[in-house]
Amino acid sequence: MATALETLKQTFGYESFRDGQEEIINAVMNGERTLGIMPTGGGKSLTYQIPALMLPGITIVISPLLSLMKNQVDELHEAGVPAVTLNSTQNDDEYRAAMNSLLNEEAKLLYMAPERLGSEGTYNLLNRLPISLVVIDEVHVLSQWGHDFRPSYLAAVGLINNLESAPRVMALTATATERVQADLEEMLHIQHTVRTSVVRDNLTIRMEKGLNKKGKEDFIKTYIKEHRGESGIIYAPTRKTVDALTESLTAAGINAVGYHAGMSDEKRAKAQDDFIYDRTDVVVATNAFGMGINKSNVRYVIHYGIPGSVEAYYQEIGRAGRDGLPSEAILLYAAADLQTQRFFIDNSDNQTPEYQNLQRVKLQEMANYGATQMCLQRYITRYFGEDTPDCGRCSNCLDTREAVDITTDAQKVLSHVVRMLKSRGGENGFGKTVTAETLRGKVPDNFAWANLDQLPTFGILRGTPRVHIISLIDYLIAEGYLRVTGQYAGLTLAPDAMAVLKGERKVMRRQDIRSIGDRVRAGSP
Ligand code: ADP
Numbered sequence: 180m181a182t183a184l185e186t187l188k189q190t191f192g193y194e195s196f197r198d199g200q201e202e203i204i205n206a207v208m209n210g211e212r213t214l215g216i217m218p219t220g221g222g223k224s225l226t227y228q229i230p231a232l233m234l235p236g237i238t239i240v241i242s243p244l245l246s247l248m249k250n251q252v253d254e255l256h257e258a259g260v261p262a263v264t265l266n267s268t269q270n271d272d273e274y275r276a277a278m279n280s281l282l283n284e285e286a287k288l289l290y291m292a293p294e295r296l297g298s299e300g301t302y303n304l305l306n307r308l309p310i311s312l313v314v315i316d317e318v319h320v321l322s323q324w325g326h327d328f329r330p331s332y333l334a335a336v337g338l339i340n341n342l343e344s345a346p347r348v349m350a351l352t353a354t355a356t357e358r359v360q361a362d363l364e365e366m367l368h369i370q371h372t373v374r375t376s377v378v379r380d381n382l383t384i385r386m387e388k389g390l391n392k393k394g395k396e397d398f399i400k401t402y403i404k405e406h407r408g409e410s411g412i413i414y415a416p417t418r419k420t421v422d423a424l425t426e427s428l429t430a431a432g433i434n435a436v437g438y439h440a441g442m443s444d445e446k447r448a449k450a451q452d453d454f455i456y457d458r459t460d461v462v463v464a465t466n467a468f469g470m471g472i473n474k475s476n477v478r479y480v481i482h483y484g485i486p487g488s489v490e491a492y493y494q495e496i497g498r499a500g501r502d503g504l505p506s507e508a509i510l511l512y513a514a515a516d517l518q519t520q521r522f523f524i525d526n527s528d529n530q531t532p533e534y535q536n537l538q539r540v541k542l543q544e545m546a547n548y549g550a551t552q553m554c555l556q557r558y559i560t561r562y563f564g565e566d567t568p569d570c571g572r573c574s575n576c577l578d579t580r581e582a583v584d585i586t587t588d589a590q591k592v593l594s595h596v597v598r599m600l601k602s603r604g605g606e607n608g609f610g611k612t613v614t615a616e617t618l619r620g621k622v623p624d625n626f627a628w629a630n631l632d633q634l635p636t637f638g639i640l641r642g643t644p645r646v647h648i649i650s651l652i653d654y655l656i657a658e659g660y661l662r663v664t665g666q667y668a669g670l671t672l673a674p675d676a677m678a679v680l681k682g683e684r685k686v687m688r689r690q691d692i693r694s695i696g697d698r699v700r701a702g703s704p
Contacts, residue, residue, distance in 0.1 A: 183208070186229050190258055197222045199375035203349070204229050206371040207312065213349040214318070214363055216374040219497025223351045224251065227314040231288050232260065236309035236344070237281065240290045241335055242316040248290035250473055255288065262288035265295055281308055293335035302338060310346040313339045315367075318350035319490070322362040323534065326354065326490035326541060336367065353497060354490040357564035377493065377563045378570075381500045384555045385509045385574040395483055395511045396424065400431050402481065402509070403461055409478040410454070413463045414495055416484035416519050424483065425463045438464035469495060475502040481509045484516040487523065488541035489548060489562045512549040514653065517542065536666060543656075543663050550650070550657035552578070552689055582687040586679065588640070589655060589686040592618065592648075593676050595636035596661065600671060602634060608669035615648040654688060 183204045187193050199217050203226040206213040217223050231238035242248055248264045255262040263277040263286045280286040281304070295301050319325035320332050339348065350367055352359075355374075364372060390398055399413060415421045418439040425437035436450040436459045453459040455474050462468060466486070480499045486492040492510070500506030524538045544562065551558050554569035554576050569576050595618055599609050608614075609629075616623045617631045620638025631637060640648055652670070655661045662673045678684035 180233060183229050183233065186232050187225065190232060190260065191225060191228075192258075193225075199373050200226050202373045206373065207347055207349050208233065209371075210347055211371040212347070212367060212369050214360070214367065214369045214372040215349065215351045216355050216360065216372070217351070217353065218375070218377050218379055219353040219494055220379065220501035221353070221375060223316075223353070226351070227312065227349060228255070228260065228288070230312055230347075230349075234311040234347075236311040237284070237286065238288050238312040238314060239305070239310055239346075240288060240314045240316060241293050241296070241339070242290060243293060243320060243329065243332065244317065247316075247472075248292075252288075252290060254473070260288065261286045262290065264290040265301065266290075266292060267295075278304065284309070293332050296335045296338045306343045308344070310342060310344045312347045312349065313342070315339070315348070315350040317352060318363055318367075319352040319355050319359055321366060322355075322359045324356065324358045324362055324537070326488040326494075328534065354494050354563075356490070356562065360564075376567070377560055377565060378556060378567055379497065379500065381503050381505050382496065383505070383507050383572045384496070384559075384570075385507060386512050386549070386555065387509060387574075388512045388549070390511055390513060395513075396427055398511060399424070399481060399483070400428065400433065402479070403428070403433050403435075406478060408460065410457065410474065410476055411461050411479040411481065412469065412477060412495075412498060413461060414468075414480065414482045414484075414486070415463060415465060416486075416516065418465060420483060421463050421465055428461065428463065433461060434459050435461040435463055438462050438468045440465065440467040466491065466495065469498050472498070473501065474498075476504075477501070477506065478504075479507045479509065481511065483511055484519060485510070485512060485545055485549065487520050487538065487545070489544050489559060490541070492545065492548075493559055493563075510549075514546070514549065514649070517546055520545075532666075539666070539668070543668075546653065547657040550653035551575070552582075552654075552658075578689055580689040582689045584685055585651070585688045585690075586682075586684075586686045588651060589660065589679055590682075591636065591639045592652060592655060593660060593672065593680050595634070595639060596670050596672060597680075598634045598636050599631065602629065602631065607665055607667070608671045610668050611649060611652050611663075611670060614670055615645055615652060618648050619643055619645060655686075658686070660686070 181189065183201065187196065200222055203213055203215045207230045215223060215226055227238060227240065248266060252262045252264050263280055265277055281289060320327050320329040322328065348367065350363060355363065360372065363369065387398060403411065413424065415424055418441045421437045421439045425435055428435040436453050438447060438450045450462060454462040477499045480496045486495060496508035499508055520542050524535055527535065548558055552575055555573040556570035557567055560567040596608060596614060599614065613623055613626055617637055618640040620641040622632050652661065656663060659673050660676045660679060662671050664671055679686055
C-alpha cells in the first residue's frame with residue numbers, strides 16, 4: 180500500500196505535508212476519532228482525501244455546503260480520484276449514476292449534505308456500503324458556542340454513530356475557540372485533536388477607522404484601482420449595501436459583480452463562476468459568499484462593515500491568499516456599524532435568549548478588536564487561545580504615533596463607573612452612552628430618575644466631545660479595564676481596573692492628542 184507521503188506526491192502532486200496534515204492522517208489511520216483545527220487554506224481537504232485513498236471502502240464527507248461539494252468532486256476527478264455527491268439539485272439520472280458507482284465500489288469518496296443522512300432511503304443505502312471513514316466538515320456548527328450554530332446538524336451525528344459498518348470518524352473546522360474545541364471533543368468522543376496555529380504568515384491584517392459611507396466607498400475604489408487585475412472580495416453586511424456598492428463600483432469603471440442570497444440561483448452561480456474563472460476582478464458579497472469556494476489567488480478581502488464575530492471575520496479573511504502569496508485583509512471599521520449587527524441579533528428568528536446573548540458577547544469582542552491598539556494578529560490568536568508575538572506588519576504594529584499617558588482620564592472614567600454602579604447598588608451597570616453623557620455633565624432623556632447629577636464624578640470630563648469619551652471607553656473595554664455585561668450592555672469594572680484606580684498602573688494610548696483634558700484646554704473643538 181502506498182504511504183501517505185507517496186499518495187500526496189503521486190495523486191496530488193505535492194512534495195511535502197503542511198503543518199498538521201500528517202498528524203491528522205496518522206491519527207485517522209490509527210483508528211482514533213480525530214478533530215482537526217486548521218486555518219482556512221491550511222489544507223484540510225487532503226487530511227481526509229489521503230486516508231480515503233489508503234483505506235478500503237468508502238469515505239463519506241458530510242458538508243453543509245453545496246458549492247464546496249461540487250468544487251471538490253470536480254477537483255478530485257481532475258486528480259483521477261473517483262468521487263460522487265448525493266444532493267438535492269441532482270436529477271434522477273445523476274442520482275442513479277452516483278448510487279451505482281457507490282454500490283459497485285468504484286467511488287472512493289461520497290460528499291453529502293447532513294439532511295441527506297436523515298432520508299431513510301439514503302440511510303439504508305449507506306448501511307449496505309462498506310464505509311470506512313466519516314468526515315464532518317465545518318464541524319464548529321455543531322457547537323452552540325460556535326459562531327454559526329446549526330442544531331439540525333446534530334441529528335447527523337447520531338446517525339453516523341449508528342452506522343452498521345462502525346466507520347472511523349474525523350471532524351474538521353477552521354474556527355474553534357478553546358470552548359468550542361472542548362465542546363466538540365466531548366460531543367464526538369474525540370481521542371486525538373490536532374490544532375495548528377491560526378496565523379497565516381502571508382496575510383497582512385489592516386484596519387481603517389472613522390470613514391463614513393462615502394469615505395469607505397472612495398477607499399474601496401482607490402484600493403481596487405491600485406490593485407487592478409488582482410482578485411478581491413468586498414464583504415458588505417446587507418443585501419442592499421451589496422447592490423448599491425456593486426452599482427457604484429461598476430459606474431466607476433470597476434469590473435465587479437454582486438452576490439447575495441436574495442439573487443436567483445442562476446445569477447448567483449454566474450457571479451461565482453465569473454469570479455472563480457477570473458472574468459471579474461471583484462465580488463461584492465454578503466457573508467453568503469465564500470464558504471467552500473477554493474479560489475487560490477484572492478489577493479485581498481475588504482470588509483465594508485463589521486462582521487458579527489472574530490470567528491466569522493477570521494474565516495472570511497482566510498479566503499485571501501490560499502496560494503501562500505502575500506495578501507491583505509482590511510476592515511473598514513466604523514463603530515456605528517455595530518448597530519447593524521445588533522439589529523441582526525435582536526431580530527434573529529428561532530434563537531433562544533441565551534444564544535442571542537452569546538452573539539452579543541461575540542459582537543463585543545469585535546468591538547474590542549476595533550478599539551485595541553494591540554497587534555491585530557495577536558488579538559486574533561489570543562481569541563483562539565493561542566498567543567503569538569507581534570506580527571510587525573498589521574496596521575497597529577505599523578502605527579507610528581507616540582503612546583501617551585492617559586492614566587488620569589482613565590481614572591476619571593473608571594471612578595465614575597464605580598460611583599454609578601454604587602448608586603444603583605447592584606451589579607448592572609449603566610450603558611456606554613449614559614456613562615459618556617454624564618461624564619460630560621449631561622443627563623440623558625429618561626435618566627432623570629437615576630439622580631446621576633448628584634454623583635461627585637458627574638461632569639468630570641465636561642467640555643469633551645462625546646465621541647472622544649466614547650472612544651476612550653471603548654479603548655478601556657478593549658484593554659480589559661472595563662467590561663460590558665448583560666442584554667443592556669452595562670459597564671462594570673474588569674479586574675485590572677483596580678490597579679489603575681490605585682495609581683499602580685499607567686494606561687498608555689497612541690493618539691494624535693496628548694490627553695482629552697489638554698485638547699480641551701488647547702481650545703480645539
Ligand atoms: P482548507 O480546506 O483548510 O481551507 P484546502 O484543503 O482547500 O484548505 O487547501 C488549500 C490549498 O492548499 C489548496 O489549493 C490545496 O491544494 C493546497 N494544499 C493543501 N495541502 C498542500 C500541501 N501539502 N502542499 C501544497 N499545497 C497544498
